[in-house]
Amino acid sequence: MxxxxxxxxxxxxxxxxxxxxxxxxxxxxxxxxxxxxxxxxxxxxxxxxxxxxxxxxxxxxxxxxxxxxxxxxxxxxxxxxxxxxxxxxxxxxxxxxxxxxxxxxxxxxxxxxxxxxxxxxxxxxxxxxxxxxxxxxxxxxxxxxxxxxxxxxxxxxxxxxxxxxxxxxxxxxxxxxxRDDRSDTPADVPAPRRFALPSRAILPLGLVGFCAVFAEGAGANWAAVYLTHVTDAGPGLAAAGYTVLMLCMAGMRLAGDRFIRLLGPVTAVRAGGLVAVLGGVLVVTARTPALGIAGFALLGLGLAVVMPLVLTAAGNAGRTASEGVTGVATITYLSGMVAPPVTGWLADGLSYPAAFTAITGVVVVMVLLSRVVRPSAGPSPQPVAEGSLVTGP
Incomplete structure (x- = not known):
């Protein structure tokens, strides 16, 4: 293995x-x-x-x-x-x-x-x-x-x-x-705090991740309800909105590393963000189930590679990989929690299309901040052979 x-x-x-x-x-x-x-x-x-x-x-x-x-x-x-x-x-x-x-x-x-x-x-x-x-x-x-x-x-x-x-x-x-190697963590790097909160260097990456997870959480939790109330979709078609979004996201993530290697992290986030914006516009303007489902599909495709790239950038930008990942994950986890209720409040106070207009705006912010996922120098440990197997403690 x-x-x-x-x-x-x-x-x-x-x-x-x-x-x-x-x-x-x-x-x-x-x-x-x-x-x-x-x-x-x-x-x-x-x-x-x-x-x-x-x-x-x-x-x-x-x-x-x-x-x-x-x-x-x-x-x-x-x-x-x-x-x-x-x-x-x-x-x-x-x-x-x-x-x-x-x-x-x-x-x-x-x-x-x-x-x-x-x-x-x-x-x-x-x-x-x-x-x-x-x-x-x-x-x-x-x-x-x-x-x-x-x-x-x-x-x-x-x-x-x-x-x-x-x-x-x-x-x-x-x-x-x-197996862990000392070159992955330089000796002069102090141990992380016992309760490590996001550092100032991680905050811009956390904001990109916040935007991506906010749009993902809003789409996943409200797709079926949106299609029901805005496009008059029946129960089966309404449920398909969530299913298609998640399948597109999963499929794109499985294939996403090829696109990242081809385009680079910054371009991959920008291109994905623009696809997600197009999906958001389609959702907002859709008045039939087919167009609405297509919009949620594009939203899933566009957002798929963003969070993996943010985690990679944070792990390389932090003093240690675990500290960088911790900082971003704490921010994005909060985003996933607040996205569903905030979307509901906007839909209740304004309308469902207005709520997803705001969500599309969040994705636009993500695109504008995409430069922050540019790879940092980071440590340069010795490469490993992918096929090697390390066993034991």
Whole structure:
């Protein structure tokens, strides 16, 4: 197993964990007799846990190395997956989700930081494809969960089996990860703070990521509602808006590294942004389901490579890869949380087209700031052979 394939498998496992738990929330709601308000409060716990965990991840990766940290944290998150369906009460369910978010945030940081280092050592873009593998894993986890729910399988049994499989796969992938090298982190770089917040150097990259994730979150959460209310789409066509957006984004991420190598990071962000702007204009002006779906498809295609490029640039711009990734991820995670409600408030106060006009404007800002993703000098460690295998601790 090559280092590239190993980290790709880690990304797929991470996505599968996320996809698995989301499909069984209805089972947990019924099992614990949760009303919508209580479930909504519980679902605030994962992002809170992630916000607590993310700023700590840089210190952990610096102390133990991104390879060891990724191996341990992805395994830990697979194990935590079993806790939410086992919760005996709403309070314990919230606690399990808090821990679930904590593990999600920390493992997300360390695996992306490790990917930045590997990309630097390989000398070519791989981050977009890795995020595409995350989407593949999420779709696979969600698909298995959907089949399990349809078959009426107890979520504790389904999730327990899935967790065991993913834990085994993550352990195998972990053995193939690139061994940490001192040249990846110069000796004179101080250890990150125990709770690392975004540095001033990372803020411009964070703003680009904020814009991309804001538009992505707004589109994903409101596509079906928009198509229903603005284009009079039926339930099937309305749902297709979300599905097409996500499939276009996943497919483009899987193929995106080729475009990044051809165009370069700055041009790739600009070109993608312009495609996303065209998609936004099409969404705003569409009055038929077909045009609306086409607009959301272009939005997904255009935004697909932006966040992987932002993470790469942040990892290379930070004092350490993990600290740079932590700073950007903290900002963009906040963007993903605020995008759905802000879109709803704009739609309620103005109109749905007006809300997506504002979202299109956010993408324009992203295009104007695209220069900040230009590669920085960064450290220059020795290249590695992609096909080599590193085993052991």
């Amino acid at each position: 090559s280092h590239h394939r190993a980290i790709a498998l880690v990304f797929a496992v991470h996505g599968a964990v996320a996809g698995t738990v989301s499909t069984r929330m209805p089972w947990v709601q019924e099992h614990l007799a949760l009303d919508p308000g209580t479930l909504g409060m519980a679902l605030l716990c994962p992002p809170i846990g992630a916000f607590i965990g993310m700023p700590m991840a840089a210190r952990v990766a610096h102390r133990f190395g991104s390879r060891a940290a990724t191996r341990v944290l992805i395994g830990l998150w697979c194990a935590i997956l079993v806790l939410p369906p086992l919760a005996p009460s709403p309070v314990w369910f919230g606690a399990a989700l808090l821990l679930f978010g904590f593990g999600a945030g920390m493992s997300d940081i360390t695996m992306n930081a490790h990917a930045v280092v590997l990309e630097r050592r390989l000398g070519r873009s791989i981050m977009s494809g890795l995020h595409g593998m995350w989407a593949v894993g999420s779709l696979a986890g969600g698909g298995v969960g959907t089949l399990a729910a349809q078959a009426g399988i107890d979520a504790r049994i389904h999730i327990g089996l899935v967790a065991a499989v993913l834990l085994t796969v993550s352990a195998a992938a972990g053995r193939g990860l690139l």
